[in-house]
């Protein structure tokens with residue numbers, strides 16, 4: 001029900017991101033989507049990849065700080081107000097959205113990756129509000 | 143001018159006699175009143191009566207910073223606490239402070255030494271001095287303060303911090319002398335320049351110490367500010383600033399050796415070394431009552447010269463320091479050991495002990511950055527958590543080291559690029575002439 005998100009710690013300097021994508025490419029791992037949170041000195045890259053466990057292992061083997069954590073992925077209607085409906089749902093349930101980024105977006109539909117202050121409550125609130133959650137395997141193979 | 147000609151210009155023979163008499167009294171005192179020394183001497187088969195003159199000092203046991211730490215806080219005192227009137231402390235290697243204590247007479251002797259040093263720098267009771275060392279547990283502020291009062295100077299206890307206010311007062315009051323660390327003085331010089339008040343200042347003398355500096359830096363300060371700059375040396379274990387100071391001829395620092403007997407020993411064999419040879423500086427506190435120390439190893443490397451100085455003083459001179467025989471750093475006048483960083487990091491859950499200290503001098507102020515490797519158990523996908531982590535590490539280091547620390551998180555294994563496992567420090571400050 002939850003999605004495994006790959007997170008990697010990076011120093012904010014030349015070539016570090018390239019190093020990560022290099023390792024993933026060499027190991028035939030597809031990056032479905034990513035979001036980079038950065039400060040002037042370091043950043044954290046958050047990714048949905050085709051094989052999270054393997055990605056973590058190969059990165060760790062290369063000396064990178066990498067681990068997995070759980071996030072929600074929610075299908076969204078491609079129309080005005082759909083994101084607002086989601087944020088309202090979470091606010092009403094007293095859940096803080098730590099961050100979100102696009103999992104997939106096309107002309108007819110979209111999906112978002114969501115990190116909630118409480119993932120169980122977030123999951124329940126989304127379900128109750130009638131949101132359709134993305135199946136992990138579907139997400140990994142997008 | 144010489145503050146105490148009877149002592150500072152004593153003939154070598156007279157001085158040796160006086161030191162011999164003081165040493166005999168000191169040894170009897172520590173033997174009877176400090177268990178640590180009694181045990182050490184008994185283990186060496188030594189009795190107070192074996193010490194007949196200053197030349198017998200080499201028979202006595204050494205004391206190290208570890209001994210002070212092992213007897214924390216008051217185990218080495220030779221008098222009951224009721225006779226102590228002041229305590230100072232400096233940070234220790236493993237987080238515990240090194241505590242020193244003074245009787246009223248110790249404080250008086252300290253004030254006397256600082257007054258001698260100030261006069262050696264050309265300062266008189268007509269001068270107005272700003273003391274811009276930190277006031278508090280650190281010996282710098284109060285040490286210089288009471289010495290300056292003893293001499294009769296109009297003394298302004300600035301402490302450190304607000305440099306603009308310091309310069310404003312320097313101008314408004316007509317301050318003629320300043321005591322602070324050399325790096326802080328360079329910073330003050332820049333602020334003076336920025337404020338454009340240099341021509342309106344009456345400053346003519348600076349007494350700098352508490353951190354190593356070169357002759358080049360001294361000359362740079364003199365030129366920048368159009369003043370005389372002097373080097374004052376001391377360490378809290380022995381007393382504080384005032385143990386030695388350089389006169390107007392700048393040919394080494396005169397040691398106040400009627401109070402502090404200086405020896406230079408080979409840092410490995412601990413054998414005495416001749417004048418001019420570089421070795422570890424060792425002090426015996428001939429007159430201290432509260433915390434008397436036999437042959438305290440300073441870890442500072444230098445040489446000594448017993449020949450009379452052109453200024454007329456006969457007290458021996460130690461040369462500017464050539465380095466340390468341990469890994470201690472002096473940052474903004476504060477003693478810092480890499481092991482303190484390691485201990486502090488290990489106390490924070492999940493933080494790896496892989497670190498690198500980068501010491502630099504930015505705008506003439508020492509800075510310390512500690513790079514800490516971040517492993518997967520430590521980092522978060524949320525920046526606010528990362529910022530909390532940085533703050534937590536920086537607060538822990540700051541409370542352990544007593545100086546501001548900038549923490550930088552780095553990727554694992556990146557620190558290995560600095561060759562060698564034990565390479566925990568990069569000191570970018572240029573101290574070479």
Ligand SMILES: [Zn+2]
Nearest residue numbers: 389451453455
């Ligand atoms: Zn001299």
